[in-house]
Amino acid sequence: MHIAVLAKVVPDYEVPAGDFELSDNRAHSRYTRMMGLYDENAIETGVQLKEKYSASLTIISYGAEDDIPVLRKAIAMGAEKLVLVTGQSDDASVIAANLKMAIDNLGDVDLILAGQQSADMDRGVVHGTLAEMLGLTFIPQVSKIESENGGWKISQLTETGSRDLQFNGKGVFSITSIPENVPRIPAVRAIFAAKKKPVEKVAEVESNAMGIEEVSVEIPTMDSVCEFLPVEDVGETVKTLLTKLREERYL
Amino acid sequence: MKTLIVEIIEPKRLGELVTVSKEFCDTPDIVALGAGDVPGVYNKAWQTEETISANLVPAIAELIQKEEYQVVLFSASTVGAGLAGPVAAKLSASVVSEVIGIEPDLVVRRPMYGGKAVATYKITATPAILTIRRKYFEPAELEGTTAAETLTIAEPLVSLIAEKQEKSEGVPLEDAEVVVSGGRGMGGPDNFSMLQEMAEILKGAVGASRGAVDEGWAAPTLQIGQTGKIVAPGVYFAVGISGASQHLAGIANAKCVVAINKDEEANIFKRARFGIIADYKKIMPALNNVLREE
């Protein structure tokens, strides 16, 4: 079994709104680069499947060479190799076409895992687009995967609960977060070993972007002014709060 | 512009998409997913009980092509997320997800960077496929019903073995006027009962941050935020929640936020109308006491 995980390196998604700055319509380049949060859940899921089914695990990313040190963290979590397609498009269709090329090159991939959404574009489109380009089934918001009688038994989270699904064949699943796939912290030994694992760099292929023109990117203003309530006498604090909420007709 | 709505039969979700469709046409067509009558008035209606997106992709793509729709609307939901990418790729269409604003001439707005920025796009090629973020558009009142033709689904690829509905008592989270949410600062699952008690007295609902969900203290269906539920209550109580932008993305339309956090630097206070800098273990029991006595 060969599993591929699609992982994207993004600017620090924990920067608070008040400190966030743009340059050229994108997050300022001064922010630390890190692995997308849901992509880490996908890598963790991939590593668990690898351990359970003795699978091999490849990380695939489309992005800049400078991000290789961040991607090595994914290898340290338990992957064998990294394929980086170098490119800088933000178009979902272009990214998907390039990830497809990397998957086609690998040849024998049985299962492709992605994060539920990237932590910069927050879009949730690349994986489904890729699945269709590969002619594979796409299942979003997957929380658990088991290999069963040559097929897959999958749990999917929905707005109201969860579903158990079954299907045979190759697929692209987007991984959501659950307590069981909180990403592991790689051991120091694994981090050193990851430095020696192979990184394959591939130049991007040309492909058509979607018919979407970016007009502008703006930082919305947050104009709430917080009134802090004194806490010396907690009984008074809560009474004041409730009175204020009622006076202003929020309650 | 010829517009198609694809949505599960649920009046509020349908109503929001009908509202959005008015930006593009007088009366949209619909593919209604699930059993029962199709509420509202449409030019043409199709219906199928299938709700697994992978099984719907071929039939929906074919319909869009055959009927030459220019705009296709899904909600940003499990089924919408499963349809948007594949259907767009099949049709070489343009897709914009998580749309929160619409302007004339196919100009749309969506958040990025966890809501720290908002991008505006002009869609230059149709069909345009949009997934609409919940709670940003007032749901249209759906009067009457429309008779639907069956949408034929080919041999399903994915089969449903079991479905588990998370039990929810009282008001649904998305409709609640009062939401009491707990985060990683709750420190464990047990004290969520304090939030539950308050929600019950105020006829509201309990929510959670991804922090609390990741810890296993709250069900994923309670997660609020960009990748959870979008809520728009009158009052939102954030208890032990740091106020990450991705969490705030779920409460952008809350009228009043009350934050209880022991860290005065916590980002949640930048969004809050009222702030209490304290350990929630002191505040919540006192709040419940006063509410109980009233």
Ligand SMILES: Cc1cc2nc3c(=O)[nH]c(=O)nc-3n(C[C@H](O)[C@H](O)[C@H](O)COP(=O)(O)OP(=O)(O)OC[C@H]3O[C@@H](n4cnc5c(N)ncnc54)[C@H](O)[C@@H]3O)c2cc1C
């Ligand atoms: C693509 C993407 C999507 C995301 N989607 C979501 C989403 O939908 N929803 C979401 O919530 N997050 C989401 N996140 C995660 C988000 O970035 C944060 O990691 C998360 O919201 C943190 O949860 P938290 O505030 O509970 O935890 P923490 O950040 O750990 O904060 C805990 C807070 O509790 C306070 N505290 C501790 N003890 C006490 C006490 N005794 N009394 C009072 N206060 C106390 C602390 O001061 C702290 O502020 C997403 C992230 C990404 C990248």
Ligand SMILES: Nc1ncnc2c1ncn2[C@@H]1O[C@H](COP(=O)(O)O)[C@@H](O)[C@H]1O
């Ligand atoms: N540049 C990229 N490199 C690798 N994987 C990506 C890239 N962009 C998106 N993906 C994958 O597709 C998922 C959805 O991305 P998006 O549509 O941008 O939200 C991400 O969580 C990743 O798993």
